[in-house]
Amino acid sequence: MLAAAASPWWSFGAAPLLLVAALGLWDLLQRRHTVLRNYPVLGHARYLLESIRPEMQQYFVERSYDGRPFDRDTRSIVYERAKGTAAEEPFGTERDVYATGYEFLVPSMAPRPVPETPPRVRVGGPDCTRPYGMALLNVSAMSFGSLSANAVLALNGGAAAGGFAQDTGEGGLSEYHLRPGGDLVWEIGTGYFGCRTRDGGFDPGEFAGKAAHDSVKCVSLKLSQGAKPGIGGVLPGSKVNAEIARVRDVPEGRTVVSPPYHRVFSTPRELVRFLARMRELSGGKPTGFKICPGSRRQFLAVCKAMLDEGTAPDFIVVDGGEGGTGAAPLEFADHLGTPLTEGLLTVHNALVGTGLRDRVRIGASGKIATGADLVKRLVQGADYGNAARAMMFAVGCIQAQRCHTNTCPTGVTTQDPRRARALHVGDKTERVRRLQEATVAGALQIMASMGVTDPAQLRPHMLRRRTDPYTVRSYDELYEWLEPGRLLDEPPADWAADWKAADPDRFTV
Numbered sequence: 001m002l003a004a005a006a007s008p009w010w011s012f013g014a015a016p017l018l019l020v021a022a023l024g025l026w027d028l029l030q031r032r033h034t035v036l037r038n039y040p041v042l043g044h045a046r047y048l049l050e051s052i053r054p055e056m057q058q059y060f061v062e063r064s065y066d067g068r069p070f071d072r073d074t075r076s077i078v079y080e081r082a083k084g085t086a087a088e089e090p091f092g093t094e095r096d097v098y099a100t101g102y103e104f105l106v107p108s109m110a111p112r113p114v115p116e117t118p119p120r121v122r123v124g125g126p127d128c129t130r131p132y133g134m135a136l137l138n139v140s141a142m143s144f145g146s147l148s149a150n151a152v153l154a155l156n157g158g159a160a161a162g163g164f165a166q167d168t169g170e171g172g173l174s175e176y177h178l179r180p181g182g183d184l185v186w187e188i189g190t191g192y193f194g195c196r197t198r199d200g201g202f203d204p205g206e207f208a209g210k211a212a213h214d215s216v217k218c219v220s221l222k223l224s225q226g227a228k229p230g231i232g233g234v235l236p237g238s239k240v241n242a243e244i245a246r247v248r249d250v251p252e253g254r255t256v257v258s259p260p261y262h263r264v265f266s267t268p269r270e271l272v273r274f275l276a277r278m279r280e281l282s283g284g285k286p287t288g289f290k291i292c293p294g295s296r297r298q299f300l301a302v303c304k305a306m307l308d309e310g311t312a313p314d315f316i317v318v319d320g321g322e323g324g325t326g327a328a329p330l331e332f333a334d335h336l337g338t339p340l341t342e343g344l345l346t347v348h349n350a351l352v353g354t355g356l357r358d359r360v361r362i363g364a365s366g367k368i369a370t371g372a373d374l375v376k377r378l379v380q381g382a383d384y385g386n387a388a389r390a391m392m393f394a395v396g397c398i399q400a401q402r403c404h405t406n407t408c409p410t411g412v413t414t415q416d417p418r419r420a421r422a423l424h425v426g427d428k429t430e431r432v433r434r435l436q437e438a439t440v441a442g443a444l445q446i447m448a449s450m451g452v453t454d455p456a457q458l459r460p461h462m463l464r465r466r467t468d469p470y471t472v473r474s475y476d477e478l479y480e481w482l483e484p485g486r487l488l489d490e491p492p493a494d495w496a497a498d499w500k501a502a503d504p505d506r507f508t509v
């Protein structure tokens with residue numbers, strides 16, 4: 001305007017401004033980069049820095065650690081797989097293979113061909129009438145409420161396209177979980193959201209009605225999660241809009257507190273009975289629970305209750321202390337809960353030792369982001385894996401760690417429609433599908449190099465750990481692996497006290 005009104009010389013200033021305006025418009029309209037949709041023009045600085053990262057890192061930053069839960073190398077693999085741009089890397093490993101704690105999988109002198117179709121895990125014990133074929137990697141529990149509607153839609157769309165399952169998280173079953181048609185594990189927590197009586201109890205009628213939905217393939221009772229075992233969530237009133245209130249069966253605008261413990265059971269036996277009731281109410285669908293294990297004695301008490309009652313869950317998801325959350329006190333995230341390795345070994349061994357392992361499948365969650373992560377967890381006793389944060393990366397998360405503030409810069413964990421709009425559902429759906437497919441393909445390729453064509457052939461000696469600068473030990477040597485039924489026959493010395501004290505009618509401390 002100044003160029004027209006005052007002097008043509010102003011055109012020199014106008015040209016760059018017009019270019020910036022055009023770039024901004026382009027950024028707002030494109031669908032690929034959520035950061036640019038929310039931060040037009042300015043967001044390019046992030047991509048510029050990212051492009052010169054390897055060089056900068058070499059000089060200024062300690063390799064592969066940036067003080068955030070997932071290191072940069074892992075994030076890069078996940079982003080590239082999700083975008084479909086994964087390429088092979090030159091020059092060799094960037095890990096310190098002589099560091100104490102370094103773990104590696106053991107290759108075979110006779111590698112096998114990679115199976116053409118990924119195996120599925122049959123979930124459903126003898127009491128289940130509608131078993132489900134679970135994929136090797138699935139979307140871990142994350143609620144609508146902690147995630148935006150667009151994020152839930154993209155995750156479920158990816159699950160539908162790729163033939164895997166999405167866990168709803170404990171925030172209820174929403175239309176965003178149902179619309180794309182992906183398989184669901186419907187999770188309920190201590191708040192019983194979505195099947196809740198007015199005073200916060202469990203409503204069996206509502207549960208049965210929703211569990212009957214075709215997309216719901218399994219139902220799950222959340223006992224605890226690794227990032228905050230033993231505390232219930234708090235959803236601030238400001239986030240409880242009409243839609244969330246409806247999905248969760250809670251009053252709009254009022255803060256919702258999930259209690260730390262369940263009302264539906266207070267002893268191991270009652271837990272086992274309640275799981276059987278959930279299965280019955282769901283019409284025989286696979287029923288399980290999610291736990292970040294703590295006391296081995298308490299878990300053994302639950303196994304004793306299963307034996308006594310003659311019924312068992314169809315699956316148990318073990319969440320590691322390293323697990324993620326939308327919001328938790330840092331002390332809890334950092335200091336409470338058994339890490340996934342020990343948690344898996346406890347649950348696997350307890351089920352093997354009590355002869356229950358054949359009827360109970362074990363899922364694992366805790367920083368599973370690559371094929372190698374998945375294979376390690378399968379060696380440690382899991383049958384399948386779930387990923388939460390890696391899937392968040394696929395829908396655009398940049399690990400800004402603002403999930404609890406409603407100001408997520410990429411629209412993943414916010415209920416602010418302006419921010420959530422940045423997440424383009426179609427583009428991110430495809431990324432979720434690609435990430436799952438490439439991660440499972442990576443795991444299968446690794447297993448083939450280990451001489452294994454089916455996860456059931458994996459053995460503890462195939463995973464090794466450097467325990468000091470001079471020693472490497474296999475999982476076979478490092479940990480105890482119980483024989484089937486051993487706890488029933490003659491418990492080994494270091495299990496005997498816990499086994500004896502485990503009481504199916506009391507959670508002893």
Ligand SMILES: Cc1cc2nc3c(=O)[nH]c(=O)nc-3n(C[C@H](O)[C@H](O)[C@H](O)COP(=O)(O)O)c2cc1C
Pocket residue numbers: 140141142143146147168169170171187222224225226290319320322323324325326365366367368386387388389390403413
């Ligand atoms: C944003 C967010 C929300 C979550 N919400 C739930 C939930 O509702 N229920 C649950 O059982 N776990 C929840 N989790 C935990 C994850 O399901 C998962 O167990 C944990 O993050 C470990 O997996 P990861 O390391 O792949 O993230 C949540 C995690 C995140 C990051």
